[in-house]
Amino acid sequence: MSQFKKDFSKLTTTKDGQLLLEKAAHDQVETVWERFEAQQPHCGFCEMGLSCRICAMGPCRIDPFGEGPSRGACGADADIIVARNLGRMVAAGAAAHSDHGRDLVEVLAKVAQGKAPGYKIGSPEKLRTLAGVYGLEIEGKSDTELAADLAHAMEEEYGTRQERLTMVNRAPDPRLELWEKLGVMPRGVDRETSEMMHRTHMGVDNDWVRLCLHGVRNALSDGWGGSLIATEVSDILFGVPKPTKSQVNLGVLKEDQVNIIVHGHNPVVSETITLAASDPDLLALAEQKGAKGINLVGLCCTGNELLMRHGIPMAGNHLMSELTLVTGAVEMMIVDYQCIMPSLGSVATCYHTKMISTSDKAGFPQMEHREFHPEIALDLARELVKEAVENYELRNPDKVYLPVEPVEMYGGFSVEAILEALGGTPTPLIEAIKAGKIRGAVGVVGCNNPKIKHDLGHVELTKRLIENDILVLDTGCAAVANAKAGLKLPEAAELAGPGLKEICQALGIPPVLHVGSCVDNSRILVLAGALADALGVDISALPLAGAAPEWYSEKAVSIGVYFVASGVYTVLGVMPPITGSMNVVGLLTKGLDDVIGATFDVEPDPDKAALLIRAHIEKKRKELGLDA
Ligand code: XCC
Ligand code: SF4
CATH class of the missing domain: 1.20.1270.30 (Substrate Binding Domain Of Dnak; Chain:A; Domain 2)
Known part of the structure; x- marks a missing residue:
């Protein structure tokens, strides 16, 4: 048995994650952490971005120590x-x-x-x-x-x-x-x-x-x-999201109900499944099969879409996706695209779970492909929910393991909802920032990555920020991590510094606002633009920052770059594959400041990342003359 199997608390901070990893080991289900370990050590050339396989004269690689080749076959340095x-x-x-x-x-x-x-x-x-x-x-x-x-x-x-x-x-x-x-x-x-x-x-x-x-x-x-x-x-x-109560972690799966998980990103599929899951005929069928109801829950960003708009509960984030199946309590998982591990179909074979792929552009091993098109979506959604209900009979109670209680949370903070909470204009927020009650705001976003202990990067950074009167807006898997840690309840204001606490209590909002899925990082841009306009400055002048403490995906790279390009200083918790070029590193971490008014930093330690962000926010406050 490999080393990591002995101490799951080294892999994830979450109770449900640790307990389900134990069950996965018992059920002999391989997880992302195990495969990640098998990949060690990573290729140094690739890690530094120094390998190229763009053409068939290659693959080529550059020797970072200057002893081997300094150019690829074509001459690229x-x-x-x-x-x-x-x-x-x-x-x-x-x-x-x-x-x-x-x-x-x-x-x-x-x-x-x-x-x-x-x-x-x-x-x-x-x-x-x-x-x-x-x-x-x-x-x-x-x-x-x-x-x-x-x-x-x-x-x-x-x-x-x-x-x-x-x-x-x-x-x-x-x-x-x-x-x-x-x-x-x-x-x-x-x-x-x-x-x-x-x-x-x-x-x-x-x-x-x-x-x-x-x-x-x-x-x-x-x-x-x-x-x-x-x-x-x-x-x-x-519909435009409004503040909604919901629940999060594996405890949202129900022992006595038909559990259906929607996973992926696009609400086009999951929204129709939501409609079908409340169909009276299908609910009656569920009862006939001995279930107390149909329990629809989300995973990753399609889950965030449903949570934001309908308060549908959230089973977990990226690294929890395999473990949701290990509960043995899932009748059906319906996926669309992005961040769906190709391993999921094989995990499901250990249980009774039916796995359904739905997008013409996303196929997966050991899943049944049932393609969604707007013309037939509702009928197909009903068929799938019916099949999930019928599958309830095949669940093996001996394999079911749901060891945790869900955590309560609030989601649904669209820009419209935030402005409404503020009384219709950004002025109260600006006044609170000017008065120093709120020092600034940070978007904590992005994925999970087994290179970082699961959820640690998000939650620790977020806690350090709110303690220091910095409002946090989060999206994607970061938002799910913070929700699991209980930071999306009005009561979490107790964990905030005195200024932020006062504002949150006055407005009845949590200090960590769930802004949505990863495409909803665009909401953060729009809000930043509105704040800048209200103050008559550019976004780069505002006491704002971004952070992607546990990012893994190419989408996160694009997000990080458009944050910085929009004038928002951004700290990454995982080093991108660029260290092979000190010129590129220098441009991204320093040079861009003169060009675009913001830069990247890389800091895996959340405490240190919080210090970097606080220093940046205080600098911007000073430049705006806020604390004169
Ligand atoms: Fe994927 Fe959006 Fe990253 Fe989570 S945060 S791992 S991209 S699900 Ni988008
Ligand atoms: Fe082709 Fe040049 Fe890349 Fe080598 S370095 S793979 S020759 S493009």
């Missing part, structure tokens, strides 16, 4: 290779978020054509707001006519015809001027990703600075483009 690899990570991340956005725009277009039963315009108000952003003729138009026009305008955002994305106009003017001046204004969502793939082909852009700048443009096409479209269209279709 360390700077070029590192910048190209990083650029391709941004491209993949931006593509993932933006393609998710496109899928929502397609549903919006189909709703307008009456071809998507089971979907509707959930927020006509938001539809009209967005139509305004796009300068569409609103007067006298029905919701469906407007939806058609908006979908068309958004489709244009993906293409080649525009000189700049329309959505980008929501950024403060000084930012727009800066992007224009630097030549990083995003033009088309797909265009920037496509151009990145072109530039990084052998023999195209071999200027590492220009490659990095295009990385900025590509990431901006995600943050202020594809991701923002994903968020806004989700709000239009499914």
Whole structure:
């Protein structure tokens, strides 16, 4: 038995994680931690970003010690290779978020054509707001006519015809001027990703600075483009999130109910499953099978989407996904795309769980593929829920293990909801920041990564920040980690410094606000833009920061880059594969400050990361003359 199997408290801070890892060992289920250990030691060239397999003259690698080759076969040096690899990570991340956005725009277009039963315009108000952003003729138009026009305008955002994305106009003017001046204004969502793939082909852009700048443009096409479209269209279709009570951790699975988990990112599938799970006929069938109900829960970001809008409980974050199946209590897991480990199907074979993949672009081993299209989504959702209910009989009670009680939490803090909590304008927040009761705000975002003890990075950093009167907005797996730690309850204000505590108690909000899924990092951008506009400054002047303490995915790279490119200093807990080029490292951690008004830092220790962030926030306060 390998070393790590003896002490699971070294792998995860969570009780449910530790107990289920024990059961996984007992059931002989292999987990991500075990496979991660088997990968050690990692390849040093790859870790430093110094290996290149872009063309068939390679693969090539550069010797960081200067004894072996300093150039690939084509002549590319360390700077070029590192910048190209990083650029391709941004491209993949931006593509993932933006393609998710496109899928929502397609549903919006189909709703307008009456071809998507089971979907509707959930927020006509938001539809009209967005139509305004796009300068569409609103007067006298029905919701469906407007939806058609908006979908068309958004489709244009993906293409080649525009000189700049329309959505980008929501950024403060000084930012727009800066992007224009630097030549990083995003033009088309797909265009920037496509151009990145072109530039990084052998023999195209071999200027590492220009490659990095295009990385900025590509990431901006995600943050202020594809991701923002994903968020806004989700709000239009499914409603704008409002503060909602919910529950989190594996305790949300119910021993006496049919448990269905939705996993992935796109609410297009999970929203219809939510409808089907409350179908009276299916509930009656569940009762007939001896279950007390149908319990739908989420995982990762599609879970965050449902939690934000409907208070659907959350089973866990990225590193918990295999362990949810090890409970033996899951009748069906329905996945769409992104962050779905290819191991899940094989884990499920140890239990009775049915595994269903639903996206034409995401297939998985040992899963049944049942493709969702807007035209048939509701019928298919009903069929799947019915099959899950029927599967309840096959559950083996001896294999069921649900050892923890769920933790209560609040989610649903869209920008609209935050402003509403503040009485309609950002002024009270600005006053609290000016008065120093709130020193600043930080977006704690991103994934889990077995390189960092599960949830430790998120939770410790967040605690250090709120203790020091820094408001935390979180998304994605970070948000789930903080929720499990009990930080998303109004009572958690007790853990905050005196100023933040006072504000939270006055407003009845937690000190850590759940802003949504990873595409909803765009909500943080929009809020930062609104604060900057209200103060008449650029985003880079604000006492704000971002952190991705446990990031793993290419999407997180794109997020980090668009945060920094928007003027938000960002601390990563995991080193990206760039240390092979001190030039690229220098640009990202120092040089960008002069160019874009923000930089990256890398600091795995959450206590030290908190110190870096606090120093940054205090510096920005001083520059704004707030504590004079
Ligand atoms: Fe995936 Fe979004 Fe990362 Fe979590 S935070 S591991 S990207 S589920 Ni998006
Ligand atoms: Fe090697 Fe250059 Fe080809 Fe990369 S692009 S694999 S460095 S020859």
